[in-house]
Amino acid sequence: MEEIISLDPVEYLTYGESWNCSCSCISGGTVSCNSNNCQVYKPNSFRCEGVYYNNNLNLYNMKYSFLIKVCLVLTVLSFSMCTNDSDIIPTINLSVNKKVDAISDSIYFKDIDCMAFHNGLLFFTNPVFDNIVCTDHNFELRKIIGVRGKGPNNLLGIQQFAICDSVLCVSNGGNRRVNLYNINNGDIISEKKLTESVTMSWFYRIGFDGEFTYSGAYKAEKPFSAYNINDGAEKLFGENYTFSSKKQTSIRNDRYVFSSDSLIYAVSDNLPIIETYSKQTKQLIDKYDYSSINHVKEEMEFINSKKYADNEYATICNDIYLTDNNFYVLLTEIKEGFFINKIIKFYLEPSITPVAIYQLPGKIYHAFCVSETENCIFAFEYKSNSIEKLLLPTN
Numbered sequence: 001m002e003e004i005i006s007l008d009p010v011e012y013l014t015y016g017e018s019w020n021c022s023c024s025c026i027s028g029g030t031v032s033c034n035s036n037n038c039q040v041y042k043p044n045s046f047r048c049e050g051v052y053y054n055n056n057l058n059l060y061n062m063k064y065s066f067l068i069k070v071c072l073v074l075t076v077l078s079f080s081m082c083t084n085d086s087d088i089i090p091t092i093n094l095s096v097n098k099k100v101d102a103i104s105d106s107i108y109f110k111d112i113d114c115m116a117f118h119n120g121l122l123f124f125t126n127p128v129f130d131n132i133v134c135t136d137h138n139f140e141l142r143k144i145i146g147v148r149g150k151g152p153n154n155l156l157g158i159q160q161f162a163i164c165d166s167v168l169c170v171s172n173g174g175n176r177r178v179n180l181y182n183i184n185n186g187d188i189i190s191e192k193k194l195t196e197s198v199t200m201s202w203f204y205r206i207g208f209d210g211e212f213t214y215s216g217a218y219k220a221e222k223p224f225s226a227y228n229i230n231d232g233a234e235k236l237f238g239e240n241y242t243f244s245s246k247k248q249t250s251i252r253n254d255r256y257v258f259s260s261d262s263l264i265y266a267v268s269d270n271l272p273i274i275e276t277y278s279k280q281t282k283q284l285i286d287k288y289d290y291s292s293i294n295h296v297k298e299e300m301e302f303i304n305s306k307k308y309a310d311n312e313y314a315t316i317c318n319d320i321y322l323t324d325n326n327f328y329v330l331l332t333e334i335k336e337g338f339f340i341n342k343i344i345k346f347y348l349e350p351s352i353t354p355v356a357i358y359q360l361p362g363k364i365y366h367a368f369c370v371s372e373t374e375n376c377i378f379a380f381e382y383k384s385n386s387i388e389k390l391l392l393p394t395n
Contacts, residue, residue, distance in 0.1 A: 087292045091342075091357045094390040097376065101386040103133060104141040112380040112387070113159040114205060115369040118183070122378055123163065124367070124387070130155045132168065134183070137374045139387070145186045150175060153188045160215075162208035162259075169213060169229070173202035178213060178229055190229075198234050200225045204269070205320060207259030209279070214264050216255045223253045224266065226282065237282035241271065247310045258322040265322060267329060269315045272296050274327070274352060288352040295331070295342060295357060302335040318365070323372050327352070330368055340364045343377065360390065 102108050108128055115124040121142060122135045130148035135141050145168060146155040157174025167189065168181045178200075180189040194200065199217040207214035217225040222236035240253045255266040255275075263285070264277040272291040277284055291300050296316070303314045318340045319330040327346040333339045341360040347353045360379060368379035370392075377390045 087290075087354055088294050089344075089354050089356055091295075091359055092393055093359045094361065094377065094392070096361060096388045097391045098139065098389040099384075099386050100139045101384065103135060103139060107133060107141065107144075109133065109387075110385055111382075112367050114161055115367045115378055115380065115387075116161070116163055117369045117371040117374075117378060118163045120373065121183075122369070122371075123161070123168070123183075124378075124380070125158055125161065127158070130158055130174075132158075132161060132170065132181075134186075137371065137376070137389070139389075143186045145181050145183070146170065146179070153179065153191050155179065157202075159202050160204070160206045162206050162213070164208050164210040167208075167210060169206075169208040171200065171202050171206055171213070171215070178227070180229065192229050192232060194227075195232065198225070198227060198232075199236065200227050200234070201254065204254055205256045205258060207257045207264060209259055209261075214257050214259045214279075216253075216257060216266075218254075219250065223255055224257070224264075224277070224282075235282065238266075238275070238277065238284070241268070245310050248313065251311065252313050256317065256320045258320055258327075260322060265320070265327065267317050267320050269317050270313050272300060272316055274329075274346070276352075286352070290329070290344065290346075290354060293344065293354050293357075295333070296344075299331075299333050299335055319367050321368060321370050323370055325349070325372070326355075326370070328368070328370055330365060338364070340366070340382075343368065358390075358392070360388075362388070 109126045110128050112124050112126070115122070120137065122137060124133055126133050131144050131146040134143045134145060148155055150156060154175065155170060155172050158170055158172055161168055161170045163183065166183050168183045170179045170181070172179050176194045178192045178194065181187065182189055199220040200213065201216035201218040204216050211228065211230065213227045213229065215225050217223055217236050220236055222238050223240050224236065224238040226235045226237065240249060243249045243252055252270050254269050256269065258265045259279060262279050264279055266275045266277065267273065272289060274288040274290065275284060276286040290296055299316065314334060315332045317329055318332050321328040325348065327348055329344045330340060331342040331344065333342065341362055341364065343358040343360065345355045345358065347355055358377065362381035362383065364382040365379045366382050368377055370377050375392045375394065377392060379388050379390060381388055
């Protein structure tokens with residue numbers, strides 16, 4: 001078994017809810033709990049009852065350094081829907097065109113949680129300094145957005161962001177705020193303090209359309225949050241999946257979310273399901289099961305053959321991305337070891353259709369984005385702590 005990390009909550013400065021050692025995993029990891037501590041099987045980060053930690057020791061004044069190794073990932077209970085027996089799509093090996101572990105020889109990054117490509121520029125979170133880094137497609141620095149701190153307009157414990165037109169929206173988890181920035185000059189536009197009743201999840205990708213953020217809803221009666229950044233009103237929508245126990249239902253209803261002009265796309269981290277909602281009505285339009293795709297089918301058969309404790313589950317999706325024409329899902333695999341290095345490409349029109357599986361050269365990737373204008377994928381590779389530019393095949 002891989003090395004674990006035992007963390008005593010008394011040793012850490014936290015925010016959010018008080019400690020209750022009822023844990024759930026994020027980004028391909030698993031947490032199992034007892035009354036005294038949480039044992040974490042995870043590459044770099046975890047949460048307990050809304051409290052987020054990572055291995056950036058400065059951020060939360062952690063008292064001990066620790067080793068982080070590849071996680072032991074656990075099981076998904078059976079989930080059946082009508083699918084084809086098997087969808088065989090080609091696997092295409094991608095190679096690295098360019099790779100960096102620092103920007104401009106002085107800006108170091110680590111544990112990137114979110115990436116986006118917009119108007120010819122690459123944006124990504126940098127937990128080392130709690131800001132958003134912006135470069136061109138060759139990793140030449142353009143600007144730094146945001147300043148770390150607890151004061152007004154500061155960022156702390158950021159994980160996710162989304163861009164609409166010229167506005168960048170940051171989920172500012174450490175300060176429990178939403179911050180808006182002008183991406184052209186990097187200036188702050190506004191900041192909204194969230195009330196205690198807001199259930200917006202900080203840990204999975206979010207959508208943003210200039211007026212609303214769309215995200216998972218943490219431990220709410222419905223799985224999705226539409227939060228109005230102008231008046232602070234939150235609308236919950238969607239239906240939770242029901243699992244074998246109350247505990248399983250509680251920890252397995254997180255989603256990665258992306259929004260387009262009229263639709264909201266959501267993907268479970270532990271079920272091979274893509275949901276499509278109307279942005280206007282918040283009603284479910286379509287539910288696509290991708291478990292019949294080669295690799296995914298084999299993976300699901302393997303993890304469904306296992307049995308684990310009530311507070312454990314496996315992840316199958318580690319990130320998503322949406323472009324004008326296509327949808328992408330970053331897969332987690334445990335059958336032959338622990339890997340997060342395959343991306344499924346789907347056409348969205350006229351209906352969701354799997355096209356190809358992109359095999360990335362590294363072992364574990366935490367975040368990615370796609371540029372169809374540059375015809376490439378940008379991805380953060382965890383083991384080498386680097387951002388790779390991977391060229392896509394030309395049609």
